[in-house]
Amino acid sequence: MKHRMSSEFIYQLFALLITVIVVHAVYVGVIRPSADAQIREEMALQAAGEDFVPERSFAVVIRDFEQEACFILLLWALAIMGYKGRLCMLEQRLLGQRLLDIPEGTSVLPQDAREYSRSLEALPEKEQDYLLPRTLLAALQRFATTGSIQAVSDTIKESCEVESDRLDSELSMVRYIAWAIPSIGFIGTVRGIGDALGQAYKAVEGDISGVTVSLGVAFNSTFVALVLSIIIMFCLHQLQLSQERLVLDCQRYADRRLMRHLVAA
Secondary structure (H helix, E strand, C coil): CHHHHHHHHHHHHHHHHHHHHHHHHHHHHHHHHHHHHHHHHHHHHHHCCCCCCCCCCHHHHCCCHHHHHHHHHHHHHHHHHHHHHHHHHHHHHHCCCCCCCCCCCCCECHHHHHHHHHHHHCCCHHHHCCHHHHHHHHHHHHHHHHCCHHHHHHHHHHHHHHHHHHHHHCCHHHHHHHHHHHHHHHHHHHHHHHHHHHCHHHHHCCCCHHHHHHHHHHHHHHHHHHHHHHHHHHHHHHHHHHHHHHHHHHHHHHHHHCHHHECCC
């Protein structure tokens, strides 16, 4: 478990670093030059007094620093959820395997528990750390020790509840990112409105180009942040649904493949 947490931390750290580098490179090399060229062209047309309809291209909408930060957080959160989703899929595959080879109609006594535990202990170390093998092994060990079917049932239930709480707590960073993205959008809104008010004197003189650009920052940052937060929350709820199904399926597997075969001494 400690090795798994260490690997996940290193993955998240490198995912953040790679995301920052890639997103910033795209912004510096493509998005900002394209957006700045379009804005300069529109300001030149406006200064010349020509009639034109401003085009809010995708590059202009996402050109500012707040939107860049939002995209970095979005991709980082998706990387974290992708890692956890992959682990969930690997654990789901075990549900299709016959980890306990108990023939139909066979009764398992407390003294037989050790024999059936060997197939679980023979699994690769990585798979032994998954929820289903851990739950089954703990249940068999409790049955061998106590000989109580109720104790086995409590052990299975407790293992699944602990795992559910652990999975939920590990999503705290993703929840923080889902909260931080709209907050960054509102920061951009405040900054844009502040810049627009600071250039109000130019608008009085007839030059409204600066005010227009600043208000564009205000509205674009909020718009992008809210759209990205919707994407994150959708992916987060899908991941939580998969994890909850995994815990319930593991508990059902243990009841169907183990509990109904147990016979108290």
